[in-house]
Amino acid sequence: MPELPEVETMRRGIKAVTGATIVSAIRTPCKKKPIEISPPVNQLQKRIVGRKIVAVERLGKRVVVRLDTVDRLIFEPRMTGLVLIEDPPGGEHLRFQMRLKGATVDELLFWDRRGLGRIELLSDEEYQAKLTSGKLGPDALDISEAEFPSRFNSSGRAIKVAMLDQSTVAGIGNIYAAEILHLARVHPALPCNRVKDSVWPDIFRHMRDVLITAIKYEGSTLSDGTYRNALNEKGGYQNEHRVYDREGEACRQCKRGIIKRIVQAQRSTFFCPSCQPMIALRKKK
């Protein structure tokens, strides 16, 4: 579930592990298929046990735990992963457990219902290589207004598809892409190279506003109830959604449009045809 606001909420929720020393790290006995851990757990243990956690950061949809070595332990929740410091929603899906000492919390957990998430340990060198590889763009809350359009500009892809691509900007997912484009009144299928120069600042402004507001609400917990903050409480931003998962309902903004659902890049896209007309493409189709 996690997009940038949910992952940022996780990061803040586990911040108390800063300063702790890692006593043990194990792949929890879990009857489900094990999640991917790189390097293999026994090698990973050798590099993290006995080490101290010096900072908890975030990059896009990843929680980055910095150690007092060259290494960073990276948690990537993907669809249903949670990084927690206390008992998870259902013990059945606990995947990874670190015991800690020297801080106010004594464990760090990774829980994942579907098990698509992954854990990765990267050295400084490997981490830098990942950042410069072009596979991961700048964080959506770090990028400047000036750089923002240049990440999309010449591409002919639909703007919503480009927003979901983590190499464009890191952190935006299916919920927030829809919400941002609705606020900015841009049709999700509009090709990037047909977005007017004057519109990019609007998209940038609404991107920051939606993400920052969603962080204040501690993210969105959808109807399946999976996503929880570190205290096992639901987020609140789902009640603020303007288009996501509201197909057939009246647009909250114009009160007349009916929210439509289309499929782009095999993902549902929700938008208001009235607030988000595809002006630049009107002649097509």
Next chain:
DNA sequence: ATTAATGTTCAGAA
């Protein structure tokens, strides 16, 4: 039984 789900990646085809 079928479908879709907050994500990512890969192969193969336009």
Next chain:
DNA sequence: TTTCTGAACATTAA
């Protein structure tokens, strides 16, 4: 070279 499609990963719930 770029973009799109389908499938895969694993699990659950409607």
